Amino acid sequence: MAEFIHRPTNNRGFYVRMRLLHRSRPPPEKSLFFRYYKWVLWISLSLYFFSSYFISHKPIPLSKSYVTNSKSVHPSRALFESINGTLQESKPDRGSFKDLKVFVYELPSKYNVDWLANERCSNHLFAAEVAIHRALLNSGVRTFDPYEADFFFVPVYVSCNFSTVNGFPAIGHARSLLYSAIQHISSQYLFWNRSQGFDHVFVASHDYGACFHAMEDRAIAVGIPEFMKKSIMLQTFGVEYKHPCQDVEHVVIPPYIPPASLRKTLGKFPVTGRRDIWVFFRGKMEVNPKNISGLYYSRKVRTDIWRRYNGDRRFYLQRHRFPGYQSEIVRSVFCLCPLGWAPWSPRLVESVALGCVPVIIADGLRLPFPSAIRWPEISLRVAEKDVKKLGRILEHVAATNLSSIQRNLWEPAVRRALMFNEAVEKGDATWHVMESLYAKLDRSYRRSKVSSQ
Numbered sequence: 001m002a003e004f005i006h007r008p009t010n011n012r013g014f015y016v017r018m019r020l021l022h023r024s025r026p027p028p029e030k031s032l033f034f035r036y037y038k039w040v041l042w043i044s045l046s047l048y049f050f051s052s053y054f055i056s057h058k059p060i061p062l063s064k065s066y067v068t069n070s071k072s073v074h075p076s077r078a079l080f081e082s083i084n085g086t087l088q089e090s091k092p093d094r095g096s097f098k099d100l101k102v103f104v105y106e107l108p109s110k111y112n113v114d115w116l117a118n119e120r121c122s123n124h125l126f127a128a129e130v131a132i133h134r135a136l137l138n139s140g141v142r143t144f145d146p147y148e149a150d151f152f153f154v155p156v157y158v159s160c161n162f163s164t165v166n167g168f169p170a171i172g173h174a175r176s177l178l179y180s181a182i183q184h185i186s187s188q189y190l191f192w193n194r195s196q197g198f199d200h201v202f203v204a205s206h207d208y209g210a211c212f213h214a215m216e217d218r219a220i221a222v223g224i225p226e227f228m229k230k231s232i233m234l235q236t237f238g239v240e241y242k243h244p245c246q247d248v249e250h251v252v253i254p255p256y257i258p259p260a261s262l263r264k265t266l267g268k269f270p271v272t273g274r275r276d277i278w279v280f281f282r283g284k285m286e287v288n289p290k291n292i293s294g295l296y297y298s299r300k301v302r303t304d305i306w307r308r309y310n311g312d313r314r315f316y317l318q319r320h321r322f323p324g325y326q327s328e329i330v331r332s333v334f335c336l337c338p339l340g341w342a343p344w345s346p347r348l349v350e351s352v353a354l355g356c357v358p359v360i361i362a363d364g365l366r367l368p369f370p371s372a373i374r375w376p377e378i379s380l381r382v383a384e385k386d387v388k389k390l391g392r393i394l395e396h397v398a399a400t401n402l403s404s405i406q407r408n409l410w411e412p413a414v415r416r417a418l419m420f421n422e423a424v425e426k427g428d429a430t431w432h433v434m435e436s437l438y439a440k441l442d443r444s445y446r447r448s449k450v451s452s453q
């Protein structure tokens, strides 16, 4: 995959797919006869699989494809998915972004793929910046002609400079790296200058999103870089109240969890299996939270949980890292998702993916893709101030509406919406990102030109 990004223009699979989707476009370069022949064969085979798929699996539910599609996506399968995903004209409310066009800049490797030398770069919590890039390269909305693009995706990986001290991503270099990338594109192309970046899209997948800082007070103090304030940010950070780090056009995206790890867990423990843990939390939970610049970690919520419920037999609370924690989530009824330094948490995605009812304890947290995922029906919210009443609150839910929450939560479409797949699948996280961009088409320079003529 890394290699695949290194040489995107040599990967003729894109072109074939693009040509199938946009027949009017001339091929970007002349092919040798034997290559052409090879691809004709490839297309025929794909079409064969595609059509036989159609005939034998007409009413396939999304659930089935989620479960059976566990290995890496077969080309014909990907083709089918992207065709399916772009033929939604009859349902304009959900993902009819057939004519959306995104140009993906090809930047020098120091801005992105060089970082992949560290394997963690594409797998950790903030790896949406890598996943969205990869999925876009492969998708039907990608255009190779910047003049017909609605949006310009700037693929800069800022979260992969892992500290040699604690292993966390150091993002001190993020602003200068982004600034330099913008210098690069604005000197090589005219598209940044003509709109001042208005139709340009970036991923900001760490704690405080577009502020590019891990601590809230510092993030607020430094704010969003001036040079990005007109652009569109895809960010994990989102709150319902006004916050300087979301004072920019943005889309709230889920954090990245490797889909393969979840499929592996679900292969061993089905979502509807036995859940013998009632309330689960594993993670950092200081008895005396560290006071860094006068701030309490998790605004003390985790400490309160620990103090009040450690020793309560209904609660399975663990403070140490354990690589097999997903198998604990899939065995649990309720999974606590308290804030950490930032309000959002990867637990939310893992809980949903593994069918454990997320109990969100982070006041004002804004969740990803609210038009696709009806969060109030699949999760619970407990106010930070009510954390000491958790036991009673959850007992009440268990006695009243737990089974209806679980039924909603176990809908495969819900789980799919939070997953970033290597190739875009209809209804997955990148698909919802595209849908969100489609809703911002008024920012497309190309379209405003067309409509004003």
Ligand SMILES: *[C@@H]1O[C@H](CO)[C@@H](O)[C@H](O)[C@H]1NC(C)=O
Residues within 6 Å of the ligand: 060, 061, 062, 065, 081, 084, 085, 426
């Ligand atoms: C293709 O799209 C149709 C219409 O929305 C949907 O019913 C079907 O499940 C989709 N198939 C796949 C494999 O995504």
Ligand SMILES: *[C@@H]1O[C@H](CO)[C@@H](O)[C@H](O)[C@H]1NC(C)=O
Residues within 6 Å of the ligand: 161, 170, 172, 173
């Ligand atoms: C990575 O982070 C370290 C520590 O913050 C910094 O000194 C270094 O310059 C960064 N590396 C790059 C390539 O930006």
Ligand SMILES: *[C@@H]1O[C@H](CO)[C@@H](O)[C@H](O)[C@H]1NC(C)=O
Residues within 6 Å of the ligand: 186, 187, 188, 189, 190, 193
């Ligand atoms: C865009 O603007 C910058 C700064 O004004 C300038 O240096 C650059 O040459 C411009 N780019 C193009 C392609 O004209």
Ligand SMILES: *[C@@H]1O[C@H](CO)[C@@H](O)[C@H](O)[C@H]1NC(C)=O
Residues within 6 Å of the ligand: 291, 292, 293, 294, 295
């Ligand atoms: C936390 O540290 C700051 C600065 O060191 C100090 O002013 C503040 O009183 C401390 N807060 C608590 C609750 O200990």
Ligand SMILES: *[C@@H]1O[C@H](CO)[C@@H](O)[C@H](O)[C@H]1NC(C)=O
Residues within 6 Å of the ligand: 376, 377, 378, 396, 397, 400, 401, 404, 405
């Ligand atoms: C379940 O009950 C809780 C508390 O009684 C309520 O807050 C929540 O909205 C209900 N959820 C659903 C999906 O009915």
